Amino acid sequence: xxxxxxxxxxxxxxxxxxxxxxxxxxxxxxxxxxxxxxxxxxxxxxxxxxxxxxxxxxxxxxxxxxxxxxxxxxxxxxxxxxxxxxxxxxxxxxxxxxxxxxxxxxxxxxxxxxxxxxxxxxxxxxxxxxxxxxxxxxxxxxxxxxxxxxxxxxxxxxxxxxxxxxxxxxxxxxxxxxxxxxxxxxxxxxxxxxxxxxxxxxxxxxxxxxxxxxxxxxxxxxxxxxxxxxxxxxxxxxxxxxxxxxxxxxxxxxxxxxxxxxxxxx
Amino acid sequence: xxxxxxxxxxxxxxxxxxxxxxxxxxxxxxxxxxxxxxxxxxxxxxxxxxxxxxxxxxxxxxxxx
Numbered sequence: 001x002x003x004x005x006x007x008x009x010x011x012x013x014x015x016x017x018x019x020x021x022x023x024x025x026x027x028x029x030x031x032x033x034x035x036x037x038x039x040x041x042x043x044x045x046x047x048x049x050x051x052x053x054x055x056x057x058x059x060x061x062x063x064x065x066x067x068x069x070x071x072x073x074x075x076x077x078x079x080x081x082x083x084x085x086x087x088x089x090x091x092x093x094x095x096x097x098x099x100x101x102x103x104x105x106x107x108x109x110x111x112x113x114x115x116x117x118x119x120x121x122x123x124x125x126x127x128x129x130x131x132x133x134x135x136x137x138x139x140x141x142x143x144x145x146x147x148x149x150x151x152x153x154x155x156x157x158x159x160x161x162x163x164x165x166x167x168x169x170x171x172x173x174x175x176x177x178x179x180x181x182x183x184x185x186x187x188x189x190x191x192x193x194x195x196x197x198x199x200x201x202x203x204x205x206x207x208x209x210x211x212x213x214x215x216x217x218x219x220x221x222x223x224x225x226x227x228x229x230x231x232x233x234x235x236x237x238x239x240x241x242x243x244x245x246x247x248x249x250x251x252x253x254x255x256x257x258x259x260x261x262x263x264x265x266x
Numbered sequence: 267x268x269x270x271x272x273x274x275x276x277x278x279x280x281x282x283x284x285x286x287x288x289x290x291x292x293x294x295x296x297x298x299x300x301x302x303x304x305x306x307x308x309x310x311x312x313x314x315x316x317x318x319x320x321x322x323x324x325x326x327x328x329x330x331x
Binding site: 037039040041042127128129130131134151152153154157173174175176177179180183186187190192197223225234236237238239241243 | 298
C-alpha cells in the first residue's frame with residue numbers, strides 16, 4: 001500500500017523516527033490488536049493505538065457506560081452513558097482516526113469463545129477488571145502462542161508486563177492460581193486514582209507498538225510496578241517457572257476452563 | 267538478619283517467608299513471593315527458609331482494569 005498525502009501528514013512524527021519510518025508505519029496500519037476490556041485501561045490503550053494507526057483494533061467488554069466510569073475511562077463521554085462501552089469506544093477511536101477499523105464485541109470472554117475471538121489478532125492487550133478473565137486470557141494466549149501485554153491497576157498501584165509464550169514468563173509463572181475470592185478488592189470496592197490507568201494504559205500501548213515494530217526490549221520476564229504516591233517504578237525480574245501449570249515442563253492445563261466459580265461478578 | 271526486600275535493605279528476625287510476611291503485616295494469600303529470582307510456591311511459604319542477604323520480592327495481586 002502507498003500512503004495518501006493525509007497519512008504522510010498524520011503519521012509524520014512516526015515516519016521521521018528511524019525506528020519506525022514508513023516501513024514501520026505500514027506495519028502498524030497492517031496490524032491487528034485485541035483489547036480485553038473497554039474500561040480504565042482499555043480506553044487509553046485503544047486511544048493511543050488508534051492514534052498510532054494500528055489498522056484493526058478489536059475490543060471486547062460486556063458493560064454499559066456509567067457515570068462513575070467517567071473519572072478515568074477517557075474514551076467515554078457524558079453523552080455515552082447507557083451505551084455499550086465497546087460501541088462508545090469504537091465511536092471515539094474511529095472518530096480520532098478513520099484509518100482504524102474497530103471491531104466492537106459486546107460480551108464476556110469464556111472458554112468457549114475466546115479462541116475464536118483471539119485467532120484473527122496478532123497481539124492481545126489485557127485491561128480486564130477481574131481475575132477469572134485474566135487467567136483465561138493468559139491461558140488462551142499460552143495455548144495459542146499469542147503475545148500478551150498485561151496491565152492491572154488498584155488504588156495507586158499499577159503493574160505492566162509483556163508475556164511472550166514459551167519465550168518468557170506467563171502470568172501463572174508468577175501468580176500460579178487466582179487469589180481467594182473476595183481477598184483482593186476491585187477498583188469499585190477500593191478505589192483508583194483516575195489518572196493511574198492512563199499511565200499504565202500508555203505503557204501497555206507502548207509495549208504493543210514495540211512488539212509490532214520489532215523495536216526495543218519488551219517487558220519480557222519483567223514485571224514493572226508503578227507507585228503513583230511515591231512516583232516510583234520498580235522492575236521485578238520474573239523467571240519462567242519450570243513448574244508453571246500452563247507453560248512449564250509438564251503442564252497440567254492443556255485446555256481452557258472458566259474460572260468464575262466462587263467469584264462474584266466484579 | 268539482613269534481607270533485601272523489594273530493593274530495600276531491612277533487618278528482621280523472620281526465618282521463613284511466612285514469618286517475614288507476618289512481620290511486615292502482609293496478607294500471604296494476596297501476594298506472590300520471589301527469593302533470589304526463584305518463585306516460592308504458596309504452599310512452601312511456611313517452610314521456605316530465608317538466609318542473610320537473600321533478595322526477596324513481594325508482589326501484590328492487582329486485578330483492576
